[in-house]
Amino acid sequence: HEDELVRGVLLKAPWTFYSVNFVAPALPPPDFENRLMPGHRRLRPLFQQLHDAWRAEAAPVRELRVQSLLLQILSELTTLPERSGRLDPVTRLWWEIETECRRDLSRPFSLHSLSQMTRRSPATIARSCQEAVGVPPMKRLKHVRLSLARGLVLQSELTISEIAARVGYARIHELSRDYHRHFGHAPSADR
Numbered sequence: 001h002e003d004e005l006v007r008g009v010l011l012k013a014p015w016t017f018y019s020v021n022f023v024a025p026a027l028p029p030p031d032f033e034n035r036l037m038p039g040h041r042r043l044r045p046l047f048q049q050l051h052d053a054w055r056a057e058a059a060p061v062r063e064l065r066v067q068s069l070l071l072q073i074l075s076e077l078t079t080l081p082e083r084s085g086r087l088d089p090v091t092r093l094w095w096e097i098e099t100e101c102r103r104d105l106s107r108p109f110s111l112h113s114l115s116q117m118t119r120r121s122p123a124t125i126a127r128s129c130q131e132a133v134g135v136p137p138m139k140r141l142k143h144v145r146l147s148l149a150r151g152l153v154l155q156s157e158l159t160i161s162e163i164a165a166r167v168g169y170a171r172i173h174e175l176s177r178d179y180h181r182h183f184g185h186a187p188s189a190d191r
Contacts, residue, residue, distance in 0.1 A: 018047040022070055046073050093118070094132035097125065098144065105145055105167050111137055146182045149175060153187045160187050 046069055053065040097114055101107075111122045114137060118125065129137040145167040152163045161172050169175040179187050 016044075018043070020047075020050065020070065020073065040076070042076050043073065046076065088131075090128050091132045093120065093124070094128040094137075097128070097137075098132075098140070101141060102144065105148060106165060108168060109138070109141055142178065143182070145169070146179060149179060149187065150183060150190060153190045160191075163187070 050066060050069040050073065053062060053069060056062075097118060100117065101109055101114075111125060114125050115122045120128075125137055129135065129140055133140050135143070149163050149167045149169075152158055152166065153160070156163070158166070160175070164170075164172045164175040167175070169178075176186050183190070
């Protein structure tokens with residue numbers, strides 16, 4: 001239900017970047033180290049078929065074909081060899097913190113509470129977040145909350161008040177204000 005920052009290093013041209021978004025609330029997200037990986041020959045035709053099916057097929061055949069191909073891609077991703085590159089400890093710390101925070105975004109977070117949770121200093125946490133995603137921790141968590149809120153606005157039947165509570169906003173007007181600043185319009189406009 002959310003956008004995700006993706007960074008990589010282009011080692012040689014030509015290159016193709018494949019990305020797929022889907023809704024699967026019961027499926028845990030892949031480990032952050034495995035969200036961006038070098039391509040594998042088995043994946044390229046599957047992504048191409050997925051793209052072609054999405055553009056060419058008519059509903060409901062399209063939905064069935066797309067789901068089938070998506071499952072094949074997910075199956076292939078779980079059987080690929082491990083990546084040789086690993087996250088450095090500073091970056092890894094932030095992804096571990098963010099993973100824990102994402103488990104319950106309705107909780108309030110502060111730099112102090114993150115520090116207590118990890119037994120690391122606020123400066124270490126701030127440095128880790130800056131290194132991993134390029135923004136301070138509280139700004140990153142706000143982006144995560146707003147991205148989830150937008151997904152819920154677009155994909156769920158929850159009321160805006162229920163969405164606000166689920167993503168950690170005590171008051172609906174605070175969510176609406178931040179949502180408008182971030183996306184350029186109110187949640188009701190997306191709905």
